[in-house]
Amino acid sequence: MQYIPNILFAILLVVGIGYFTRNVKKLIRNIKLGKPLDRSDNSNLRWKNMINIALGQSKMVRRPIAGILHIIVYVGFIIINIEVLEIVVDGLFGTHRILSFLGGFYSFLIGSFEILALLVIVSVTIFWIRRNVVKLKRFWNKEMKGWPKEDGNLILYIETVLMVLFLTMNASDVHFQEMHAGNPISRFIADILPSNPDTLHIIERVTWWLHIAGILFFLNYLYFSKHLHILLAFPNTYYANLEPKGKFKNNETVKKEVEMMMDPSADPFAAPAEPTEEEGEPEKFGASDATDLSWVSLMNAYTCTECGRCTSVCPANQTGKELSPRAIMMKTRDRMEEIGKNIDKNGSFQDDGKQLLNDYITPEELWACTSCNACVEECPVNIDPLSIIMEMRQYLVMEQSAAPQELNLMMTNVENNGAPWQYNQMDRLNWKDED
Amino acid sequence: MNVPTMAEMMAQGKQPEVLFWVGCAGSFDDRAKKITKAFVKILNKANVEFAVLGTEESCTGDPAKRAGNEFVFQMQAMTNIEIMNAYEVKKIVTACPHCFNTIKNEYPGLGGNYEVMHHTQFLKTLLDEGKMTIEGGSYKGKRITFHDPCYLGRANEVYEAPRDLIQKLEVELVEMKRCRINGLCCGAGGAQMFKEPEKGNKDINIERTEDALEVKPEIIATGCPFCNTMMTDGVKVKEQENEIEVLDIAELIANAEEL
Ligand code: HEM
Ligand code: SF4
Ligand code: SF4
Numbered sequence: 180m181q182y183i184p185n186i187l188f189a190i191l192l193v194v195g196i197g198y199f200t201r202n203v204k205k206l207i208r209n210i211k212l213g214k215p216l217d218r219s220d221n222s223n224l225r226w227k228n229m230i231n232i233a234l235g236q237s238k239m240v241r242r243p244i245a246g247i248l249h250i251i252v253y254v255g256f257i258i259i260n261i262e263v264l265e266i267v268v269d270g271l272f273g274t275h276r277i278l279s280f281l282g283g284f285y286s287f288l289i290g291s292f293e294i295l296a297l298l299v300i301v302s303v304t305i306f307w308i309r310r311n312v313v314k315l316k317r318f319w320n321k322e323m324k325g326w327p328k329e330d331g332n333l334i335l336y337i338e339t340v341l342m343v344l345f346l347t348m349n350a351s352d353v354h355f356q357e358m359h360a361g362n363p364i365s366r367f368i369a370d371i372l373p374s375n376p377d378t379l380h381i382i383e384r385v386t387w388w389l390h391i392a393g394i395l396f397f398l399n400y401l402y403f404s405k406h407l408h409i410l411l412a413f414p415n416t417y418y419a420n421l422e423p424k425g426k427f428k429n430n431e432t433v434k435k436e437v438e439m440m441m442d443p444s445a446d447p448f449a450a451p452a453e454p455t456e457e458e459g460e461p462e463k464f465g466a467s468d469a470t471d472l473s474w475v476s477l478m479n480a481y482t483c484t485e486c487g488r489c490t491s492v493c494p495a496n497q498t499g500k501e502l503s504p505r506a507i508m509m510k511t512r513d514r515m516e517e518i519g520k521n522i523d524k525n526g527s528f529q530d531d532g533k534q535l536l537n538d539y540i541t542p543e544e545l546w547a548c549t550s551c552n553a554c555v556e557e558c559p560v561n562i563d564p565l566s567i568i569m570e571m572r573q574y575l576v577m578e579q580s581a582a583p584q585e586l587n588l589m590m591t592n593v594e595n596n597g598a599p600w601q602y603n604q605m606d607r608l609n610w611k612d613e614d
Numbered sequence: 615m616n617v618p619t620m621a622e623m624m625a626q627g628k629q630p631e632v633l634f635w636v637g638c639a640g641s642f643d644d645r646a647k648k649i650t651k652a653f654v655k656i657l658n659k660a661n662v663e664f665a666v667l668g669t670e671e672s673c674t675g676d677p678a679k680r681a682g683n684e685f686v687f688q689m690q691a692m693t694n695i696e697i698m699n700a701y702e703v704k705k706i707v708t709a710c711p712h713c714f715n716t717i718k719n720e721y722p723g724l725g726g727n728y729e730v731m732h733h734t735q736f737l738k739t740l741l742d743e744g745k746m747t748i749e750g751g752s753y754k755g756k757r758i759t760f761h762d763p764c765y766l767g768r769a770n771e772v773y774e775a776p777r778d779l780i781q782k783l784e785v786e787l788v789e790m791k792r793c794r795i796n797g798l799c800c801g802a803g804g805a806q807m808f809k810e811p812e813k814g815n816k817d818i819n820i821e822r823t824e825d826a827l828e829v830k831p832e833i834i835a836t837g838c839p840f841c842n843t844m845m846t847d848g849v850k851v852k853e854q855e856n857e858i859e860v861l862d863i864a865e866l867i868a869n870a871e872e873l
Binding site for chain 1: 682
């Protein structure tokens with residue numbers, strides 16, 4: 180009988196970690212549904228970016244208040260979770276505070292955790308106030324209704340609850356309080372708890388269990404939440420684009436065809452370029468569904484923190500257009516989830532009559548973009564909404580000839596007379612002789 | 615105006631030091647042509663051996679690419695590259711950030727490898743090498759603000775060259791609240807120049823013009839023919855055209871030097 184708690188704990192741990200692993204596998208599978216894109220070059224610079232931007236939070240502090248609060252939560256959360264190691268060992272082996280033999284150092288550790296826990300509670304409260312009382316505009320755009328809004332708040336509640344549980348667990352631990360070291364915060368909570376040792380013991384056990392169960396719950400919550408960023412921020416900054424932001428990818432299939440057309444030695448009567456043999460059908464130009472995007476774009480979508488910094492600097496969004504780069508990322512993720520569930524259910528993807536284009540992202544949004552790169556520059560985790568917009572424009576134009584009329588005119592002009600306007604190429608140097 | 619073409623140069627067996635890529639706006643748009651001429655005057659004054667492609671130049675394909683038409687873009691690009699490679703072009707300067715970006719970043723993948731400079735970078739090197747001097751002249755003491763073109767700034771991280779040049783005019787350079795990496799687009803990029811904006815509650819160029827008006831400049835300096843159009847229109851809508859001039863940096867320098 181005495182092993183029941185240990186067994187229960189082991190089951191909790193296995194279920195918690197098992198379910199999480201299952202979802203991580205799903206996540207990786209979904210990201211891999213994207214098109215290949217080689218980002219294996221320049222690993223030194225990539226490591227450097229990851230260390231600066233994700234680990235070092237360098238782009239976060241461009242907005243100082245949010246940035247500093249986040250650093251507290253981020254550092255606090257990581258450091259406090261060192262405590263989880265001890266909890267796991269205690270839970271599995273029925274020990275109690277196995278690391279306390281470290282003595283003064285242990286007190287120092289737990290003491291620091293307690294102070295951090297308090298700081299986290301304070302920061303998270305300010306985050307909550309910014310969202311719900313101050314109502315910062317970027318948390319109230321159109322796409323932030325329903326789940327995204329609840330998710331934003333839920334994360335803050337869960338973090339607070341976990342921190343309070345951690346402190347109460349310490350406060351109700353009679354032996355720990357008797358040491359009177361490493362309890363700079365919990366000593367004050369201890370003062371207001373009942374003094375009956377049996378009651379205290381119950382409180383201690385209950386908070387201990389809730390704390391670890393809460394952490395496992397939170398771990399599993401990640402996959403369904405923007406909080407997934409705490410993991411994906413790292414690979415996402417590692418694999419981010421290193422080229423100049425103005426450099427857009429040249430389409431390789433188009434390149435082959437244009438080279439053929441321009442090659443004077445090519446046989447004019449030869450059959451048109453064979454469709455890519457392996458796939459048996461001609462390659463689609465651009466993207467109409469999420470899986471036409473590169474795997475990096477899909478990882479971007481899962482990484483998005485929904486902070487809305489991109490949207491707040493988007494010239495189109497600021498002037499009332501439908502386009503919101505954050506919404507582009509959120510819709511891409513939603514569509515990926517839908518595709519993933521479809522695969523889970525049917526074994527392989529079965530046509531569901533839906534696409535990213537039109538069912539999620541409208542042409543109106545896509546055409547409002549000025550390709551100014553403000554969203555890319557602003558994103559604290561180096562997400563690139565613009566590349567998705569451009570891929571989808573390519574589909575609209577090259578597969579559907581569905582550009583706005585004026586753009587069709589512009590493109591015809593470029594094609595026929597080498598300028599976006601209707602001027603004759605032979606007049607290109609006339610300016611020389613005009614005043 | 616002395617504007618040799620590559621063909622003429624070749625006929626004389628000469629290779630210019632740099633190709634001046636004029637661009638469509640610079641060739642055809644009435645406002646932008648003034649920028650082209652101002653830049654040529656500076657090149658001539660500094661005795662730079664340059665040439666243009668003239669009627670052999672064609673759109674870089676940038677607006678088609680940003681609109682999603684990779685075919686038209688690559689056809690344009692490969693045609694231009696064929697011509698420039700035939701002339702053995704090594705170095706290109708252009709007064710249009712869109713041409714600059716496209717030739718510098720997107721042409722190499724299609725076989726066009728050149729050293730490409732924006733005219734502000736080129737003028738800066740002329741200055742540094744002592745081939746040209748700038749004195750304040752008529753602009754001395756004026757309040758000037760600089761609007762960062764997206765395709766020069768964020769897209770290619772050129773922020774200082776234009777500012778260094780402006781400062782040489784002994785003016786008071788005032789920055790808008792959104793500048794450099796935070797600069798707001800004028801609204802023309804991504805092929806927006808060639809279409810009506812989507813439904814919204816404001817035009818982007820008005821939003822940007824308001825940024826500029828906030829710092830009460832006498833001159834709004836730009837480094838892009840499209841930004842120039844957008845800002846000029848914005849200033850007109852705000853009925854400030856008698857108080858505020860919108861000028862390219864090449865024009866500022868040419869005027870200051872009374873070229
Ligand atoms: C264990 C690690 C982390 C924790 C516990 C954490 C926690 C949080 C929390 C609670 C929020 C919500 C803030 C709010 O409600 O406004 C948030 C937002 C955010 N986090 Fe993290 N985070 C972690 C790691 C990271 C990393 C590595 C990055 C990479 C730079 C990052 C980037 C962001 C961004 C960009 C936001 C949106 C902030 C804004 O509103 O401006 N986080 N994070
Ligand atoms: S690139 Fe497009 S989506 Fe991004 S900020 Fe500029 S206009 Fe908005
Ligand atoms: S794309 Fe980047 S900036 Fe935009 S909401 Fe997502 S995390 Fe924030």
